[in-house]
Amino acid sequence: MRESGHLHRPRGLFCNIGNCSSCLMVVNGEPNVRVCVERLAEGMVVETRRGRVNSSDTY
Numbered sequence: 001m002r003e004s005g006h007l008h009r010p011r012g013l014f015c016n017i018g019n020c021s022s023c024l025m026v027v028n029g030e031p032n033v034r035v036c037v038e039r040l041a042e043g044m045v046v047e048t049r050r051g052r053v054n055s056s057d058t059y
C-alpha cells in the first residue's frame, strides 16, 4: 500500500479503523489518505505512496 518514509519498506493495513498511518495512499492525487476508512467510488485513482509525502506536496 505504501512505503515507509526512511527505509522504503512495504506497509499494509494495521489497525483498519483509521487510527494509524499504515494505509496511507494517494487518492485522486491527494496524498496521505487513510484508505482503510475511505469510501470507494467509481473511477477513483488510488496509487502507492512512496517515501515521505507532505500534505502540501503536489503528487
Ligand code: FES
Pocket (backbone or CB within 6 Å): 012, 013, 014, 015, 016, 017, 018, 019, 020, 021, 022, 023, 024, 034, 035, 036, 037
Ligand atoms: S490501517 Fe490504520 S489507519 Fe488505516
